Amino acid sequence: MRLGQGDAAELGRLSVNDLLAQQGQAIMQARMELxxxxxxxQMQQVDxxxxxxxxxxxxNRSMSETNQ
Numbered sequence: 001m002r003l004g005q006g007d008a009a010e011l012g013r014l015s016v017n018d019l020l021a022q023q024g025q026a027i028m029q030a031r032m033e034l035x036x037x038x039x040x041x042q043m044q045q046v047d048x049x050x051x052x053x054x055x056x057x058x059x060n061r062s063m064s065e066t067n068q
Contacts, residue, residue, distance in 0.1 A: 016060075016061065017061065020057050020058075020060065020061050024057055027050050027053055030050070031047070034046055
């Protein structure tokens with residue numbers, strides 16, 4: 001997913017929670033798109049990777065809340 005100049009400006013106005021929710025939705029969308037293109041073993045690897053991304057999102061949210 002590439003961001004244009006308008007997208008970057010919009011991201012600057014989003015709250016941390018909104019931004020993290022948007023990123024979480026993008027992860028789920030990516031998973032749905034890949035599911036039809038990959039075999040079961042590949043999807044297990046994708047799920048592991050996307051799970052780590054989501055964990056990092058939650059960790060970032062927690063760190064953001066701590067710093068406020």
